[in-house]
Amino acid sequence: NQDYKNLVEEAHKKGLKVIQDMVSNHCGTNYFWKNDLPTPDWYNQWPKFTRSNYHGGGVSDPHASQHDYHHMAAGWVDTSMPDLNQDNPLVANYLIQNSIWWIEYAGLDGIRQDTYPYPYKDFMAKWMQRILEEYPHFNVVGETWFSYPATVAYWLENNRNKDGYHSHLTNVFDFPLMMAINRAFNEKPGWDTGLARLYEVISQDFVYSDPMKLGIFAGNHDSNRIFSSLHENLKAWKMAMAFLMTTRGIPEIYYGDEIVMTGEKSKGDGNLRKDFPGGWPGDKMNAFTPQGRTPEQNEAFNYLRKLLNWRKTNKTVQFGKLTHYIVENGVYVYFRSYNGKKVMVMLNNNEKPVTVNLTRFAEDLNGFTKCRNVINDNTIILGKEKKLPGKSAEILELE
Numbered sequence: 001n002q003d004y005k006n007l008v009e010e011a012h013k014k015g016l017k018v019i020q021d022m023v024s025n026h027c028g029t030n031y032f033w034k035n036d037l038p039t040p041d042w043y044n045q046w047p048k049f050t051r052s053n054y055h056g057g058g059v060s061d062p063h064a065s066q067h068d069y070h071h072m073a074a075g076w077v078d079t080s081m082p083d084l085n086q087d088n089p090l091v092a093n094y095l096i097q098n099s100i101w102w103i104e105y106a107g108l109d110g111i112r113q114d115t116y117p118y119p120y121k122d123f124m125a126k127w128m129q130r131i132l133e134e135y136p137h138f139n140v141v142g143e144t145w146f147s148y149p150a151t152v153a154y155w156l157e158n159n160r161n162k163d164g165y166h167s168h169l170t171n172v173f174d175f176p177l178m179m180a181i182n183r184a185f186n187e188k189p190g191w192d193t194g195l196a197r198l199y200e201v202i203s204q205d206f207v208y209s210d211p212m213k214l215g216i217f218a219g220n221h222d223s224n225r226i227f228s229s230l231h232e233n234l235k236a237w238k239m240a241m242a243f244l245m246t247t248r249g250i251p252e253i254y255y256g257d258e259i260v261m262t263g264e265k266s267k268g269d270g271n272l273r274k275d276f277p278g279g280w281p282g283d284k285m286n287a288f289t290p291q292g293r294t295p296e297q298n299e300a301f302n303y304l305r306k307l308l309n310w311r312k313t314n315k316t317v318q319f320g321k322l323t324h325y326i327v328e329n330g331v332y333v334y335f336r337s338y339n340g341k342k343v344m345v346m347l348n349n350n351e352k353p354v355t356v357n358l359t360r361f362a363e364d365l366n367g368f369t370k371c372r373n374v375i376n377d378n379t380i381i382l383g384k385e386k387k388l389p390g391k392s393a394e395i396l397e398l399e
Contacts, residue, residue, distance in 0.1 A: 001105070008106045017109035019141075020102060024095050024127060025118040026081040042091055044074035044083040051075050052083070056117040057146060060154040062162060073120050086123035095123075096130045103135060116142030116155060116172075121165065128168035141171040141215050145222075149176050149204040158209035174214040174249060177201045181218045181243065182229040185236040185349060189330035195349050196327045198243065203324075205248070212319070216249035218257065221273055225254070225263040232262065234296060235391040238303055239347055242393035245307045246336065246345045248322045258304050259287050259297040303375070307395075310374050316341045316397075323364060331356055331388065335364040342398040344371065348388040355387045371396035 008018045037043065052075030058064040059072060076083045086092050102108060111131075116124065131138055144152045154161055156172045180197035187193040192200065205211040218226035218240050230236040237260060244251045256276055263272040278286030286292035293301060311317055320338035330350040336343045342364060348354055358365060370381050374395040380386075388394060 005106045008108065012107070018106075019110040019112050020106070020108050021112045021114060022099060022102075023114040024084065024086065024099075024124070025115045026077050026083050029080050029082060031082075039088060039090060041085050041088050044076070044085045046074075046076075049076065049079060052077055052118065056144075057148075057151050059117050059121055060151055060161070060163075060165075073118065077115070077118070084119070086120045092123050092126065096127050099127065099131060100134055103131070103138065110138070111140045113140055113142050116144050116169070121167075124169075125165070125167055128170075132168060132170075139170045141173060142167075142169050144172045145175050147176060147179065149174075149201065150207045152176065152214075153207040153209070156209055156213060160207075160209065171213045171215055171250070174201075174216045176204075177214075177249075178217055178219065178223070181240055182224065182226065185230055185233075185239050187349075189327070189349060194327070194330060195332040195347055198247075199324060199327050199332060202247065202322070211248050212250075214249040215252055216244060216247065217252040217254065218244055219254050220252075221254070221269070222265070223272070224265050225261055225272060226257055227260040228262045228264050232260070233391075234260070234300060237300065239349070239391065239393045241304055241307060242345065242395055243347060245311050246317050246343065246395060247334070251311075253304075258301050259293055260300045306375060310395075314343070315339070316343045325361065329354060333361060335361075337364070342368065343374075344396040344398055346386065346388055346394045346396070348390065348392050350390055352390045353387060354390075355385050358382065358384055358386055365398070368398040371398045 011018050033042070050071065052073075053068060053071045055068065055072055058068045074083060074085070084091055084095070086095065099111065103111075113124075128140060131140065142155055144155045146152050152172055152175065154165070155167050155169055157166060157168050157170065159166075177198070180201045183193075184195050184197040187197075190196065208214065219229070226240055227237055230240065244253075256274070259277075261274065261276075263274065265272060276287065277283060278288045278292055287297065290298055316336050316338040320336035320341075320343070322334060322336055324332070324334035330348065331354060332347040332349070333356070334345050336345075344361075344364070346356065365382065368382060370379055372379050374397060379399075380396070382398075386394075
């Protein structure tokens, strides 16, 4: 515990914040109490091993059967992961106090709660309430792995759930957008393919109480790495990163994506979670230095570093209103607006250059005569048209 506390303190000295991964749904079979459970019903027990149905949508489904809900909430994730019984008041109190203790003891800056919809939902609401009672401005992001925005939205605190459920949860992960990102940049333009996938997911933001509280990402430890999903196409990867850093929400980068590490879920979790190269004696490659990276890795690293350093100080992309335009001819254009300032983003998913008529965007371009390209710092005079290179993203600060 002291080592962990030291880690947090050293991170804070460097201006870094620490988010701890917590799991209220299950633990490991070798946990210290394995041979002496505090109560017989400390775990959800079954006559024989019963796996969760993993159908988290059944928790918010107004037509769901009690049978399905029970198997979702009380079934085990795996044979080595006993399902904690949060209906037991002692278990519930233990999990709540354990979380509060870690926040206070280690000085945590946030929590990522694993498998958020899997425990009993009333317990999760109580857990979140108790944390906010102690730390009113504390943030917790829930892993809400669903394909549809409406199901994700159920878990983000709101006043809209028909069953009256209040999660009190401050943030959720936008898995529908992640899925769209992993397909959009590979596909040819179509009514519902290519960049239209991004548009369609974003257009459903009306289901969220606050879309700006969504954690957005292109991949994580349980999914294909984004560079592998994009068939190791660096141009497509740059477009994905540009989108991630300029659309609404709070962007997250999976370690190693900055040097375009590869990994495929079909090859096992170990393939997704390979060590970052470098930092330890005996490592053959040290990707922490330019000399230790390949030319392609340096190109990716420098591109993302430029984007991140710009975003870090740009309130327009951090907080600005999003206005987007229907995807036409494989080009997706959107604006972020904040306190009179605007950023224009143009994504061209075509392999070849295209010329875009700018008059369509007059409502957002009105009053602006030039712009600065965020990546190459070139100043551009705005006219009636804009030529976009093939498979490219242009991020333009309007002036």
